[in-house]
Amino acid sequence: MLAQRKPGILNRFYLIEIVRGLWITLRNFLFHEKVTLQFPEQRRDYSPRYRGQHYIKTVNEVENCTACMLCPTVCPAECIHIVAGEREDKEKYPIKFEIDILRCCFCGMCEEACPKDAIKLSNIYEMSQEHREVYTKDFLLEQRGNKK
Amino acid sequence: MPKCMIDGKEVEFTAGENLVKVAKRAGVEIPVFCYHPGLSVVAQCRMCYVEVEKMPKLQTACSTMATEGMVVKTNSENVKKGRAGTMEFLLLNHPLDCPICDKAGECDLQDNSYGYGSAYMRGSEERRTYVDVNMGPVIQKNMNRCIHCTRCIRFGDEIAGIHEMVAIKRGNDIDITTIDGKTLQTEYAGNYSDICPTGSLTLKDFRFKKRAWMLKKTTTVCEGCSKGCNMEIQHEGDVIYRCVPLENLDVNRYWMCDEGRFNYQHTQDPTRIIEPKVKAEGGWKTISWEDGILGIKEEIDGQKPTFLVGSDLTQEELTHIKEYIALQHPGATIQHFGTPGLTSTQQDGALDQILRMKSKTSNLNGAEKLGIAPLMNDTIKADTVVVMSAGRAKLPKINAKRVIAVGVYLEGDASQFDMILPGLAFSEKDGTIVNHQGIEQKLKRAVLPRGKCKSLSEVLMLLTNKKARVGANP
Amino acid sequence: MTPEISFMLIKVAIVLTGLLAVVPIMLFVERRGSALIQNRLGPNRMGPFGMFQAACDVLKFIFKEDSTPTHVNKFYYTIAPWLVVIPAFMTFAVIPFAGSLSMDGNHFNFQVANLDVGVLYCFAIASLGVYGIIMAGWASNNKYSLLGSLRSSAQMISYELTLGLSIVGLMMIFQSVRLGDIAAAQGETLFTVAGLNVPKWGIFIQPVGFLLFLISVFAETNRLPFDLPEGESELIAGYHLEYGSMKFALFMMGEFINMSVASALIATLFFGGWQLLPGLAWVVQQVANITQVDVLLVTVLFQGVSFVIKVAFFMWFFVWVRWTLPRFRFDQLMNLGWKVLFPLGLVNLFVTGILIYKGVL
Numbered sequence: 001m002l003a004q005r006k007p008g009i010l011n012r013f014y015l016i017e018i019v020r021g022l023w024i025t026l027r028n029f030l031f032h033e034k035v036t037l038q039f040p041e042q043r044r045d046y047s048p049r050y051r052g053q054h055y056i057k058t059v060n061e062v063e064n065c066t067a068c069m070l071c072p073t074v075c076p077a078e079c080i081h082i083v084a085g086e087r088e089d090k091e092k093y094p095i096k097f098e099i100d101i102l103r104c105c106f107c108g109m110c111e112e113a114c115p116k117d118a119i120k121l122s123n124i125y126e127m128s129q130e131h132r133e134v135y136t137k138d139f140l141l142e143q144r145g146n147k148k
Numbered sequence: 149m150p151k152c153m154i155d156g157k158e159v160e161f162t163a164g165e166n167l168v169k170v171a172k173r174a175g176v177e178i179p180v181f182c183y184h185p186g187l188s189v190v191a192q193c194r195m196c197y198v199e200v201e202k203m204p205k206l207q208t209a210c211s212t213m214a215t216e217g218m219v220v221k222t223n224s225e226n227v228k229k230g231r232a233g234t235m236e237f238l239l240l241n242h243p244l245d246c247p248i249c250d251k252a253g254e255c256d257l258q259d260n261s262y263g264y265g266s267a268y269m270r271g272s273e274e275r276r277t278y279v280d281v282n283m284g285p286v287i288q289k290n291m292n293r294c295i296h297c298t299r300c301i302r303f304g305d306e307i308a309g310i311h312e313m314v315a316i317k318r319g320n321d322i323d324i325t326t327i328d329g330k331t332l333q334t335e336y337a338g339n340y341s342d343i344c345p346t347g348s349l350t351l352k353d354f355r356f357k358k359r360a361w362m363l364k365k366t367t368t369v370c371e372g373c374s375k376g377c378n379m380e381i382q383h384e385g386d387v388i389y390r391c392v393p394l395e396n397l398d399v400n401r402y403w404m405c406d407e408g409r410f411n412y413q414h415t416q417d418p419t420r421i422i423e424p425k426v427k428a429e430g431g432w433k434t435i436s437w438e439d440g441i442l443g444i445k446e447e448i449d450g451q452k453p454t455f456l457v458g459s460d461l462t463q464e465e466l467t468h469i470k471e472y473i474a475l476q477h478p479g480a481t482i483q484h485f486g487t488p489g490l491t492s493t494q495q496d497g498a499l500d501q502i503l504r505m506k507s508k509t510s511n512l513n514g515a516e517k518l519g520i521a522p523l524m525n526d527t528i529k530a531d532t533v534v535v536m537s538a539g540r541a542k543l544p545k546i547n548a549k550r551v552i553a554v555g556v557y558l559e560g561d562a563s564q565f566d567m568i569l570p571g572l573a574f575s576e577k578d579g580t581i582v583n584h585q586g587i588e589q590k591l592k593r594a595v596l597p598r599g600k601c602k603s604l605s606e607v608l609m610l611l612t613n614k615k616a617r618v619g620a621n622p
Numbered sequence: 623m624t625p626e627i628s629f630m631l632i633k634v635a636i637v638l639t640g641l642l643a644v645v646p647i648m649l650f651v652e653r654r655g656s657a658l659i660q661n662r663l664g665p666n667r668m669g670p671f672g673m674f675q676a677a678c679d680v681l682k683f684i685f686k687e688d689s690t691p692t693h694v695n696k697f698y699y700t701i702a703p704w705l706v707v708i709p710a711f712m713t714f715a716v717i718p719f720a721g722s723l724s725m726d727g728n729h730f731n732f733q734v735a736n737l738d739v740g741v742l743y744c745f746a747i748a749s750l751g752v753y754g755i756i757m758a759g760w761a762s763n764n765k766y767s768l769l770g771s772l773r774s775s776a777q778m779i780s781y782e783l784t785l786g787l788s789i790v791g792l793m794m795i796f797q798s799v800r801l802g803d804i805a806a807a808q809g810e811t812l813f814t815v816a817g818l819n820v821p822k823w824g825i826f827i828q829p830v831g832f833l834l835f836l837i838s839v840f841a842e843t844n845r846l847p848f849d850l851p852e853g854e855s856e857l858i859a860g861y862h863l864e865y866g867s868m869k870f871a872l873f874m875m876g877e878f879i880n881m882s883v884a885s886a887l888i889a890t891l892f893f894g895g896w897q898l899l900p901g902l903a904w905v906v907q908q909v910a911n912i913t914q915v916d917v918l919l920v921t922v923l924f925q926g927v928s929f930v931i932k933v934a935f936f937m938w939f940f941v942w943v944r945w946t947l948p949r950f951r952f953d954q955l956m957n958l959g960w961k962v963l964f965p966l967g968l969v970n971l972f973v974t975g976i977l978i979y980k981g982v983l
Contacts, residue, residue, distance in 0.1 A: 015833070018947065025946040029659045036663035068247030069359045084356035092248035092356055115247050 046123045051108040053124040054099055056140045057117060063141060064118035067094040071110035071119050079103035080110060080119075097137040101127065152218040159214075167198060167209035167220060176222050179231065179260040181238070181345045182297035183210035185395075186402040187306055193238070193297050195260065197230040198222045206230045228264070235265030238295045241275045241320075242346070249293065251347030253360035257295065276320060284331030286406055287340050287349050294324055294348040300340050307403060308334040309501055324348075336502065338409040339402075342392055353410060354390045363389055366594035369581060371460055371540050371574040372408030374496055374507040376583030379404055381412065381575055381594040388412045388575055388595060399587065405504050414539055415573035415598070419559040422599025426567045437600065440569050441610045444552055447532060447567075452480040454530040456523060456544070458537025458555065459486035459509040462579025462591060465604045466511070466518050469536060472608045481530075483523040484515040486541040491522035496584055505584055509541050510574075514582035535565070536604060539573055554607055570601040577603055625728055633734050637714055641879050644937075646676035648878045652941050659945040686867035691762075694864060698761035703865065703872035705754030710879035713747045716740055717886045718802045720896045720925040723918055732896070732922065733802055740800040741793075744887060745786060748842065751876065752778045755844075755851065755861050758873070762864035770860025773952060774844065774851035780959040781841035781848075787967030788834035789891055791974035792824050805895030821900075824892035830970045832892045834963055839884040841959070844877065845940055847947040848955060855949075885936035886929075893932050896925040 010016060037044055046052075057064045067084035079102075085095035110119045124144055127133075149160040152170065159174040166189065171178050181193035191211035198209045201219040206226060221227065239261060246252040278291035301313045301324065310333055316323050326332065332340070340349045363382040370377040370391070377400035379391050391412055393404035414420070424440035425432040435443070447453075455477075457469055466484075473480050486509030490496060493516055496507045516522075526544040533548040539556030546564050553562070555571035562568060576598070579591045597603075650673060657664025666672035690699065720732035737743050752775055759771020793799050796807045804824075812822040825832045841848040852860040862873045889895060898906065898921070906924050910917040950958070 021946045022942060025659045025942060028661055029655070029942075032661050034658070034663050035661050036657075038663075066248045067356070068252075069362070070247070073359065073361065086356065091245075 046125070048123070050123050050125070051106045051111075051121040053122050053127050053144065054101075054104075054110075054135065054140060055120055055122055055142065055144055056097065056137070057120050058141060058143060062090065063093065064116045065094050065097065066090075066092050066116055066118070067097075068092075068115060070113040070115065074109045074113040076107060076109065077103045077105045094137060097140060099135040099140065101133050101135050150214070150216040152214045152216065152220065154220045155222055161214045163213075165214055167207075167212050167214055168196060170214045171198075171209065171220070171222060178209045178222055179256075179264055180210060181256060181260070181295060182299060184299055184302075184343055184402075187299060187302045187343075190298060190302070193295065194234045195231060195238075195264075197227050197234070199224050199227050231264040232266055235261055236270070239265065239269070240271055240273075241292075242295065243275055243292050245293070249290075249347035250350045250355060251293075251344070251360070255347060256345035278323060281325055281329040282331060283326065283349075284333075284337065286337040286352060287332055288352045288355055289325075290348050290350070291323060291325070292348070293346045295346055296322055296324060297345055298324070299343045299345065300324065300349060303339060303343055304334065307339070307502065308336045310334050313340075335405050335407070335500070335504065336403060338404065338406050339393070342402075342404075351390060358384060358389045366592050367394060368575070368592045368594060369510070369589040370404065370408040370411065371510040371538070371581070371591070372405070372411045372508070373499075373505040374493075374510060374512050374584040375400060375503050375505045376510055376581060376587065376589050377404050377408055377503060378589070379408070383575075383594050386595040386598070388416060399583065399585070399589075400503055403503060405502070407504070411540070412575060414558065415556065415575055417558055420570075420598065421557050421559060421562060421568050422570050422601055424567075424569050424600065425562075427565070432562070432568075437569075437602070437610075440567065441607075443567060444534075444569070444611060447550055447552060448477065448534065451532065452477055453532035453534050453552075454528065454548075455480060455482040456528065456533060456535045456537075456546075457482060457484050457515070457520065458535075458541030459484045459507070459512040459515040460538040460540035460574075461511060461515075461536065461604065462577070462581055463511065463514045463518070463588075464579050465536075466515055466520065468605050468608055470518065470520070472612060476612060482520055483528070484512075484520045485523040485526070485537075485544050486512055486515075488526050488542055488544075491524060492516065493584065507584070510583070511581040513584055513586060514580070517582060536571070538571065554604060556601075569607055570599065571607070572597050572601055572603050576601070629730060630734075633732065637719075637734055638711070641711060641714060641882060644882045645875050645878045646680055648881065648937060648941075649676040649679055649874075651938065652944075655938070655941045656945045659942075680871075683868055683871040688867040688869065691864050693763045695761040695763065698757045699864070700869075702754050702758035702761060703869045703876070705757060706751050706876035707754075707872050707879070709747045709750040709754070710876045710883060713744050713883045714879075714886065716743050716801050717883070717890055718805050718896055719886075719929045720922045721806065722802070723922050731802070732926070736800065736802055738800065740798070740802075741789065741804070741887070741891070742799055744801075744883070745782065748880070748883070749778065749782060751880065754876070758865065759861035762861070764864055766857045766859070767861050767863045770851045770853065770857045770863070773853075773857075774861060777841055777844075777848065777850060777955060777959075780956060781838045781963075784834055784959060784963040784967050785838040785842060787964070787971060788828075788831045788838060790971050791828050791831045792891055794974060794978055795827055801890050801895070805890050805897065808894040809897050821894055821897065823894045823897075828892070828970075828974070830966065831974075832888075834967050834970065835891065836888065837958075837963060839888065840940075840943070841955070843880045843884050843940075845881065846944040847950050849949060850952055850955060853949065881937055881940050882933060885933045885940070888936050889929065889932035895932075896929040898924055899928045899931065902928060 067082050069082055072078070072080040072082055079100040081096065081098045082094050083096040084092055087093055106121065108121055111121050122144055150163065151158050151160050154171050154174045155176050157174045159170050161170045168178050168180060168183055169185070178196045178198060180196045182190055183196060189210050191208040194208060196209040197206040199221040200207050200212065238257070242257065246258065252258060280289045280291055283289045296315065298315065301315060304313045305311050312326050312330070312333055313324060314327055316325060338351060341351045362384050364384060366381045366383065368379060368381055370379050378394040378396040380394050381388055382390050382392065391409050393400060393402060395402050423434045424437055426435050426440070426443065455469065455473060457466060470482065473482055487507050490507050493513050496505060496512060498504070499506050523544055527547065528544055529547045531548060532550045533546055533552070535543070535546070535551060535553045537555045543561055543564070551565045552567045553565040554569045556573045557568060574591055575594045576596065577591060578593050580588050581591060582588050653675065654664040654672065664672065665675040668674035668678055690696065715734040716737050718733040722732065723730040755774045756771045759767040759774070792804065796804050798804060808821060808823050810822040811819045812826055813820055820826060844851050862870055865873060902924050906917065906920050910920045
């Protein structure tokens with residue numbers, strides 16, 4: 001049950017409280033620091049642990065990924081699709097590495113599971129697209145927002 | 149029966165049983181690498197250490213036979229220390245490439261390291277590396293991962309009957325390889341991959357296709373020959389990735405031949421006919437099931453066509469066909485075919501000392517038991533012939549006006565046919581087959597039928613019905 | 623065309639353009655004011671300080687598709703917004719925005735219509751606005767709209783009583799209902815404290831009346847904390863739920879113009895109307911001396927400026943209160959109207975009568 005609180009006579013005479021309220025809003029109007037961030041020009045600093053757009057880390061322009069399939073295994077949204085293959089300079093590499101970004105829930109488990117430090121979630125958070133985007137390997141290999 | 153104590157449990161045993169087997173029966177697992185129940189015991193990996201009372205040192209369980217009143221501890225501090233030490237030695241040179249190793253997920257080394265080893269590596273020396281030899285089309289070798297358990301050498305010696313793998317050099321430089329770097333000759337090469345406790349021998353066919361933990365497993369029977377080896381189809385979605393043998397001491401023990409192992413490939417062949425087709429001018433024309441059923445009815449209704457059934461069909465399908473003929477075409481001839489030049493179980497026999505049989509169809513014995521006559525001379529001359537098979541039976545030469553085929557066929561087989569209705573392969577249906585010993589074994593459906601394939605029973609039912617009402621695919 | 627008629631037309635033009643200009647200005651003030659009160663910045667991209675944002679809003683309203691839902695009563699649905707806007711404009715007719723001026727034998731009265739009924743005309747016409755709201759709610763054929771308009775009518779009727787009562791005291795004191803007379807009468811000095819003349823503004827002689835009027839006027843204009851007819855949380859948007867584009871803009875326009883009329887009434891009745899703000903008399907004298915223009919003309923100009931400043935303050939006050947107070951519940955609104963404000967108005971009237979009888983006022 002809701003506790004019934006009997007306000008004092010001064011509180012019940014609302015005008016004093018209203019004037020105090022008006023003073024608070026006026027103070028905010030005139031003096032308070034404005035918290036708005038002018039977005040495209042100003043940007044908030046995100047934590048390095050922020051989980052944004054994915055990329056595959058490369059070292060000397062060779063992808064770290066060995067197509068071990070741990071990220072599709074751990075992915076709760078099942079949005080990662082990898083086809084493994086073999087090439088001259090690398091025993092196992094992903095021929096196809098696709099992230100269905102619309103299904104992704106940005107939990108970061110792929111990054112956590114990766115034994116090769118290959119799939120990473122960057123600080124990039126502007127990912128709106130005009131069509132249903134599937135990130136291809138070429139796109140993921142661009143070192144956007146490399147966290148090092 | 150003599151008794152012994154393992155970890156405080158009293159277990160009965162027969163004389164000559166080693167401690168690994170006895171402990172397994174008691175529900176105690178002893179980790180092993182070199183020991184394999186189907187191979188001789190060498191006790192060289194030292195993983196199966198156990199403490200036996202009144203013995204001063206740790207004993208290897210695989211080479212220690214149980215004796216009356218023996219008291220064994222598999223979990224004492226001493227044993228744990230011994231196992232951890234062994235694990236550390238084995239991992240000294242083992243590369244940390246589990247992410248790219250096909251064995252990962254079903255690897256004895258991974259499991260035992262996780263269960264009994266240390267999480268940390270004390271050594272800092274560089275690991276040895278090898279240049280690998282080509283082992284032929286079946287097996288991919290990676291000597292870096294080898295822990296010298298010599299299971300492969302013993303398998304070649306004792307089971308495959310061909311001494312092709314050897315250990316050359318000694319100590320740290322040891323190299324397990326083929327003699328003179330030849331490719332593998334045996335017909336049972338796939339087993340090397342199965343018995344290898346690490347990823348040093350893996351299947352080329354399965355290389356990098358899927359990770360082991362992603363596969364679903366269906367227990368079924370091989371349809372490659374009349375042996376009827378028990379096996380497991382490993383698949384994900386509706387794609388089969390590989391088949392591995394299952395233990396059945398009455399039939400195939402632990403092994404399987406390459407022919408049976410890769411037999412699943414024809415069911416996923418892109419040239420497999422998966423839609424009803426009819427021969428038209430200059431090739432094949434795809435038709436609907438209704439048209440196909442009606443077309444066949446037009447051809448055979450009220451007549452006596454010759455029925456040729458493959459001895460690769462299951463008992464259920466063969467029975468259904470017999471009933472159908474008795475009902476719809478009384479008096480029509482029915483003959484089974486399968487392997488050229490092989491008409492009865494009397495002629496069937498072992499092709500080699502191990503598993504493979506002469507009959508290349510799985511249910512020759514069953515067809516004979518159902519009283520279906522064999523097709524002689526591998527040729528047939530008739531007015532109208534209806535061929536039914538599951539894709540394994542070798543087609544005879546057919547000399548007829550109209551040939552109607554039901555079952556699994558590749559485009560290459562289809563040249564003699566006028567009309568084809570696609571059927572189910574062994575991995576897509578349930579059923580019973582009878583092997584050469586007379587053992588009845590079950591086929592189990594692992595994947596959904598491809599395309600518009602329908603079971604033979606459904607086709608026969610549609611042919612029996614007055615109207616051809618065809619439901620959706622299962 | 624006689625000078626009277628042309629002057630009349632000029633006055634009408636000034637009032638109309640002024641009221642129309644109020645709408646975009648208030649749009650801007652409302653949006654940026656609310657933002658600054660909430661420690662935000664508000665729209666600041668279009669033009670200096672985001673001033674052209676209001677123009678953009680207006681353009682958007684004009685060019686938006688004007689769709690009419692199929693389930694509405696077309697006739698009433700269409701005329702309802704006009705029935706809100708037109709009375710709002712009409713109300714301003716009797717409000718004087720500067721003192722009268724006699725020059726060259728011509729007498730200029732800065733008031734569109736100097737009616738005998740004066741402030742009563744204001745209330746009469748303003749009450750017509752409720753028809754627009756009720757029509758909008760009923761014609762929309764939507765339960766939320768109907769509830770909104772029902773609340774609106776109940777609220778308007780309840781608070782109109784207090785609204786009327788609160789200024790009866792003022793009428794008794796000034797012995798007139800003509801707004802021009804009331805404004806002019808407030809120029810007198812009430813008393814002098816330490817050399818400072820306190821004018822005889824309505825707020826000083828009728829403080830309780832002012833409070834009642836202020837509160838009722840908030841209710842009459844449907845502004846927060848009494849915007850129950852719109853009540854977003856429970857009625858989505860109330861009576862204008864089914865309206866879009868320019869039709870909705872008309873409702874908004876009506877609200878802003880009502881606000882400006884209310885502000886003008888507060889200024890005229892309680893803050894001396896066009897009377898010069900304290901200190902402006904000296905400025906007028908200086909300007910007249912420097913520019914060699916007739917003092918009377920300059921005075922009228924500065925009277926207009928004073929009036930605009932007073933009105934602007936109260937319009938800002940409307941915005942200020944809106945972003946300070948939360949919305950009342952309907953039963954609270956009714957309790958306040960009937961159980962507090964109405965008796966208080968009667969008491970105020972009684973006390974004023976006694977004071978007048980005793981000769982204090």
